Amino acid sequence: MATLEKVRAKMTDVGQPSSSVDSPALEAELDTVIDANSGISMLLVSTGDGRAIAHRSQNKLDPRRLSAMSNSFLTLGETLSRELGLTTADYVTMSTSQGSMVLVRVAADRTYTLAALGHADTSLAILLYAARDAAARIKPLL
Template sequence: MSDVGSPSVTVDGPALEAALDSVMEGSAGISMLLVSTADGRAIAHRSRNKLDPRRLSAMSNSFLTLGETLSRELGLATADYVTMSTAQGSMVLVRVDADRPYTLAALGHSDTSLAILLYAARDAAARIKALL
């Protein structure tokens, strides 16, 4: 899925989707990757589950923004990422600072360690940064 045709966002959709495919293929523990704008609009996603990328984009960006705001309020450096862990899996949210800020959400299976998920999410963010 790609909403790349949006007039306010110009992204090389096929290259972005190929990069997401590559990360998904190389990381069996990841069940979803989602790229969205800083205002919560879905740009591209890959998922092994049936999910609504538009709803998840808005919520993911809000959650990451809240983590960044909390970090500033505590007098800490800018948050590099935000995580959520449950018995059924974990999610890592990473800010991708390209020409404009984007959010990358990566969802891992319950048997995927948080360290592996974080590594994959940060690797994905580095790969897609040049495409955004």
């Protein structure tokens, strides 16, 4: 019975943001990153199982759907990296003629995913640098 109770406790706890997540500070930090990087049109932070916890966007986007897909895409990249015998993937990118997206894993008390969307004229290098910097800045807040 004790094992069943532990499993139930874990199941209800999985995917929930840590009680130590400072949501107002996290949202303020996302604002700061977007204000400092004119090439970024969206930042999205989600839990390791794809639940949105904070986002900033210049477009109308559904953060719940994007969180689930972004986390799945990053997880697929990490899995592919392992299958190839490489170390864990640091990030995953997607580029189109209308812009690029960078997905970065943020390892705090729990795992989180940071998605950063860049405009069409934003170079992938600049977007990657900004996303990795944002991940480092938000990690203490998670």
